[in-house]
Amino acid sequence: PLTFLFLLLVTASVLQSSASFEPNIRLPTTATIVPRSDIDDDLYCASWQLAVETNNAGSWAAIPSRCVPFVRDYMTGQRYASDCEIVANYSLAYASTVKIDSDGKDAWVFDVDETLLTNLPYYRDHGFGSEIFNESCWDEWVAEAKAPAIPSSLKLYNGLKQMRFKIFVLTGRSEHQRNDTRKNLELAGYTGWEGLILRGASDGGTPATIFKSERRSVLVNEGYRIHGNSGDQWSDLLGFAVAKRSFKLPNPMYYIA
Numbered sequence: 001p002l003t004f005l006f007l008l009l010v011t012a013s014v015l016q017s018s019a020s021f022e023p024n025i026r027l028p029t030t031a032t033i034v035p036r037s038d039i040d041d042d043l044y045c046a047s048w049q050l051a052v053e054t055n056n057a058g059s060w061a062a063i064p065s066r067c068v069p070f071v072r073d074y075m076t077g078q079r080y081a082s083d084c085e086i087v088a089n090y091s092l093a094y095a096s097t098v099k100i101d102s103d104g105k106d107a108w109v110f111d112v113d114e115t116l117l118t119n120l121p122y123y124r125d126h127g128f129g130s131e132i133f134n135e136s137c138w139d140e141w142v143a144e145a146k147a148p149a150i151p152s153s154l155k156l157y158n159g160l161k162q163m164r165f166k167i168f169v170l171t172g173r174s175e176h177q178r179n180d181t182r183k184n185l186e187l188a189g190y191t192g193w194e195g196l197i198l199r200g201a202s203d204g205g206t207p208a209t210i211f212k213s214e215r216r217s218v219l220v221n222e223g224y225r226i227h228g229n230s231g232d233q234w235s236d237l238l239g240f241a242v243a244k245r246s247f248k249l250p251n252p253m254y255y256i257a
Contacts, residue, residue: 045070049252055234060255063129071128071252075120081152083250088152091228091247092159098227100164107194107224108160109216109243111231112171112181114251116157116190117147129253142173145180149188153249156230157190166194166224170215170236172208172256175200208256213239 045067051057063071074080100106110116122141123129141147160167169190173181175198182196197215199206206214212235216226220241229236229243232251237243 041066042070049074052252052255053248053250057255059257062132063252065130067252068128068130071130074252075123075128080250084150085152087230087247087249088156091156091230091245094245095160095163095165095228098163098165101225103223104164104166105224106165107168107219107226108165108228109168109170109219109226109230110153110157111233111236112169112173112185113147114150114232114253115230115236115249116149116153116169117184117188118150119147121146121148123253133254139177142177142184143180145184145187147184147188149190150249153230154189160228161192165227167192168195168197168219168224169193170197170212171199172211173198208233208235209239212236213241216241216243 045064048057048064048067049070052060095108098106113119119141122138126134126137157167169185171181178196178198181198185191185193185196199211203211216229217240219226226241226243227245229246230249231237231246232249233256234248235256237246237248
């Protein structure tokens with residue numbers, strides 16, 4: 001009887017406490033959720049950019065029209081340069097912890113576009129990513145070999161060279177653009193790489209993730225240890241034969257699957 005009475009008292013106490021409990025964090029009700037179309041453009045586009053950079057947005061063809069001013073201001077302002085510098089600093093911090101072997105097989109892989117070089121002059125004339133990609137216009141731009149270096153990436157690149165990493169440049173550009181790409185990289189200050197790898201004729205139609213994974217596999221089979229990989233697309237970093245550490249640079253202007 002005493003045990004039964006004790007249980008009754010405990011149950012009554014719990015019920016009374018539950019009735020008066022007010023959670024500190026409350027999820028919004030359907031009445032308080034703001035429709036997406038009514039959200040401020042800057043707030044919406046900042047959240048959209050986060051979804052893009054974390055790969056939550058998946059495949060997309062062009063930036064939302066309402067986000068053109070946001071992307072323009074981001075790419076041409078201080079935030080983009082600052083974000084790139086943060087990535088480069090974390091990359092250098094990690095690289096400094098790697099013990100470089102005397103066999104010359106410690107490697108770092110770089111993408112080209114929006115990783116070593118910025119094509120901002122091109123995208124400034126093409127809606128900052130709001131226009132559907134035009135291959136012929138892009139090829140004309142590549143042939144000019146005028147894309148500037150991303151300053152923080154150039155600092156990272158030179159720092160890795162001083163640490164005696166072997167650097168491989170792995171790009172989705174086509175083999176027929178090799179001379180233009182080499183010229184642009186050298187004019188921008190990038191020299192002394194171990195290899196410049198581009199898409200061959202047989203790579204046409206191969207998804208970027210597969211193409212780059214296959215080329216990294218070749219390096220691994222040759223005995224290279226890929227400690228780091230820098231790219232602006234998830235397709236630069238994912239797949240197989242991945243680096244021990246991957247570093248993604250920001251790019252809200254376009255997506256490559």
